[in-house]
Amino acid sequence: MATATSAGGGEVRLTGICRSYGTTQVVRDVNLNAAGGEILALLGPSGCGKTTTLRMIAGLVQPSAGEITIDGAPITGLPVHRRNLGMLFQNYALFPHLSVLENVAFGLAMRGASKTETTRRAREALALVRLAGFEDRMPAALSGGQQQRVAMARAIVYRPRVLLLDEPFGALDKKLREEMQIELRQLCNELGLTTILVTHDQEEALILADQIAVMRGGRIEQVDNARAIYERPVSHFVADFIGSSNFIAAGIVEKTGDHTLLRSAGGHLFASTVANDFSATDRVAVAIRPESVRLSPGEQPAAPNTLSGTIRRSLFKGQVLSVWMQNGSNGEFQVSVPIEEAGTLSPRPGEIWTARWSAERTLVVREQ
Amino acid sequence: MNETVSPLLKIVVGVILLMVVAPLVVPLLMSVSDTPYIVFPPQGFTLKWYAEVLANPEARGSFLFSLELAAIVTLVSLAFGVPCAAGLTRYRVPGQDAVLGLILSPLIVPLIVTGVALLQLFALLGSRATMLQLVIGHTVVCLPYVIRSVSASLLLVNRNLEDAAAVLGAPPHLVATKVIWPQVRPGILAGGIFCFIVSFDDYPISMWLADGNHFPVPLYLYTVIERSFDPSIAAIASLMIVFALLLVLVIEKVFGLSLARLAS
Numbered sequence: 001m002a003t004a005t006s007a008g009g010g011e012v013r014l015t016g017i018c019r020s021y022g023t024t025q026v027v028r029d030v031n032l033n034a035a036g037g038e039i040l041a042l043l044g045p046s047g048c049g050k051t052t053t054l055r056m057i058a059g060l061v062q063p064s065a066g067e068i069t070i071d072g073a074p075i076t077g078l079p080v081h082r083r084n085l086g087m088l089f090q091n092y093a094l095f096p097h098l099s100v101l102e103n104v105a106f107g108l109a110m111r112g113a114s115k116t117e118t119t120r121r122a123r124e125a126l127a128l129v130r131l132a133g134f135e136d137r138m139p140a141a142l143s144g145g146q147q148q149r150v151a152m153a154r155a156i157v158y159r160p161r162v163l164l165l166d167e168p169f170g171a172l173d174k175k176l177r178e179e180m181q182i183e184l185r186q187l188c189n190e191l192g193l194t195t196i197l198v199t200h201d202q203e204e205a206l207i208l209a210d211q212i213a214v215m216r217g218g219r220i221e222q223v224d225n226a227r228a229i230y231e232r233p234v235s236h237f238v239a240d241f242i243g244s245s246n247f248i249a250a251g252i253v254e255k256t257g258d259h260t261l262l263r264s265a266g267g268h269l270f271a272s273t274v275a276n277d278f279s280a281t282d283r284v285a286v287a288i289r290p291e292s293v294r295l296s297p298g299e300q301p302a303a304p305n306t307l308s309g310t311i312r313r314s315l316f317k318g319q320v321l322s323v324w325m326q327n328g329s330n331g332e333f334q335v336s337v338p339i340e341e342a343g344t345l346s347p348r349p350g351e352i353w354t355a356r357w358s359a360e361r362t363l364v365v366r367e368q
Numbered sequence: 369m370n371e372t373v374s375p376l377l378k379i380v381v382g383v384i385l386l387m388v389v390a391p392l393v394v395p396l397l398m399s400v401s402d403t404p405y406i407v408f409p410p411q412g413f414t415l416k417w418y419a420e421v422l423a424n425p426e427a428r429g430s431f432l433f434s435l436e437l438a439a440i441v442t443l444v445s446l447a448f449g450v451p452c453a454a455g456l457t458r459y460r461v462p463g464q465d466a467v468l469g470l471i472l473s474p475l476i477v478p479l480i481v482t483g484v485a486l487l488q489l490f491a492l493l494g495s496r497a498t499m500l501q502l503v504i505g506h507t508v509v510c511l512p513y514v515i516r517s518v519s520a521s522l523l524l525v526n527r528n529l530e531d532a533a534a535v536l537g538a539p540p541h542l543v544a545t546k547v548i549w550p551q552v553r554p555g556i557l558a559g560g561i562f563c564f565i566v567s568f569d570d571y572p573i574s575m576w577l578a579d580g581n582h583f584p585v586p587l588y589l590y591t592v593i594e595r596s597f598d599p600s601i602a603a604i605a606s607l608m609i610v611f612a613l614l615l616v617l618v619i620e621k622v623f624g625l626s627l628a629r630l631a632s
Binding site for chain 2 (some may be wrong): 058059060079080081082083084085086087089090091093095096097106107110155158164187
């Protein structure tokens with residue numbers, strides 16, 4: 001069944017989408033494109049407009065301006081029930097008065113499928129999410145993971161072109177969540193569904209999505225694949241929200257090709273070989289991931305991409321040892337030391353150590 | 369649900385139930401007493417009082433009239449109450465709290481006062497339509513029960529389910545019948561039952577508005593008590609109790625299962 005359904009997901013395009021409630025602008029000029037069969041994550045903190053954007057695609061919220069198309073056909077004027085989308089809700093939204101089979105069959109029944117056809121396909125969908133044998137149970141008698149699977153089966157049984165997910169794993173515990181994420185990814189790929197996922201969990205976005213759109217204050221900060229977002233964040237916000245970073249405000253003093261030389265207010269020099277679009281007049285900062293940094297004992301001679309400081313504290317975090325060091329003009333600086341190196345390298349509070357990182361690991365980001 | 373209940377809790381609940389049910393048992397016992405007047409404890413056993421009551425055209429007429437009145441009042445109260453509750457809970461209406469307060473006020477004002485007020489109003493209007501007056505009077509008193517229980521069930525409706533149904537392809541009218549209705553049905557049903565029983569039992573409103581041709585059971589019972597004091601009074605009371613119990617049992621049988629299914 002899986003391969004037969006790969007009729008291909010629809011291409012979803014958002015052009016100049018805005019939404020305001022009264023004078024509050026919740027979504028501002030969002031332009032997005034999810035190619036057929038792609039998994040796109042809308043990632044951002046709560047209140048960034050990601051859920052509103054998703055609900056506008058579903059038709060549950062009307063955009064104040066802009067247009068949404070699927071495969072080129074505008075759907076903005078279409079009522080919710082005629083958009084032929086699948087959606088997974090935060091708390092699954094299973095119908096409590098219907099059995100598992102009836103829940104899954106709901107969408108087919110609404111499409112006027114015959115009784116036998118409906119039952120057959122609902123059973124197939126349940127088998128696909130590994131819930132065969134649960135047909136007659138009531139949703140309340142299922143575990144969280146099982147409810148999630150029923151919701152999944154219900155959303156895909158009528159073969160929608162696009163699947164929308166609104167924080168679908170929020171209610172599950174960590175281990176189950178990871179399992180479900182991997183299962184979902186497989187299922188979406190098998191069915192070739194275009195999937196748009198809303199999440200505030202960066203890890204979830206990294207695991208699931210082909211493309212991530214980072215949102216903030218109703219706007220899109222950056223859209224790219226997971227790796228590019230992580231390795232080349234464009235703004236302070238993105239570098240901070242995806243993974244963590246040390247930030248040092250600096251100005252561009254020289255730029256030739258992909259080589260950028262920056263200087264902080266304290267006179268430190270930073271060299272970057274990561275491509276960026278900034279010029280000397282932009283307000284930028286240097287961002288350094290804690291795991292990009294190497295530590296060595298004692299104070300070293302001043303050089304680009306080198307900072308010395310006093311160790312404040314260190315914290316064992318399982319796979320890494322997190323170390324915070326204080327550098328006079330640049331404030332606190334966080335370093336992650338892989339645990340296998342931490343045995344030989346053990347910075348103690350009060351000692352002076354030097355942090356060093358390579359120019360390929362020096363990110364230049366826009367300051368807000 | 370499977371938690372073990374402490375014996376103390378069982379005893380307390382038992383005592384409370386006993387206090388609720390015991391007074392109801394008294395007329396049942398007295399109604400079978402083979403004496404020409406009411407005694408307690410009953411002496412002997414006979415069903416002749418029931419036969420007498422059921423054979424009495426006045427008693428039968430009152431009983432049937434009360435049933436008719438309660439049925440009409442229930443329908444009218446639901447017809448007004450359900451849309452009203454829906455409006456008050458699902459939309460922002462100016463003066464919402466004032467409207468709600470006004471509708472619920474018959475629960476606060478003594479019923480006898482409401483009854484007098486209605487009588488004066490109808491007299492002022494020169495109305496002689498007793499049935500209509502009774503229906504209006506009972507509806508005023510019953511509406512709060514309907515609005516209360518329907519509002520409560522509407523507030524508990526999960527809005528996500530409506531969104532889910534719409535996304536799954538349900539047009540608005542099917543969202544209403546397939547998703548909202550199953551959720552509010554218990555509330556509407558409970559409101560209807562309350563309404564029926566309140567109307568069926570009502571004395572203080574009927575007292576002012578009824579006439580000889582429209583004579584509900586509670587009024588009949590009261591006049592019988594004034595006239596005589598034989599166990600037929602207890603028989604009428606028992607019939608009313610049994611009737612109310614049957615009503616609740618039937619509804620529990622018909623709709624109770626779906627409630628249990630929801631709660632499980």
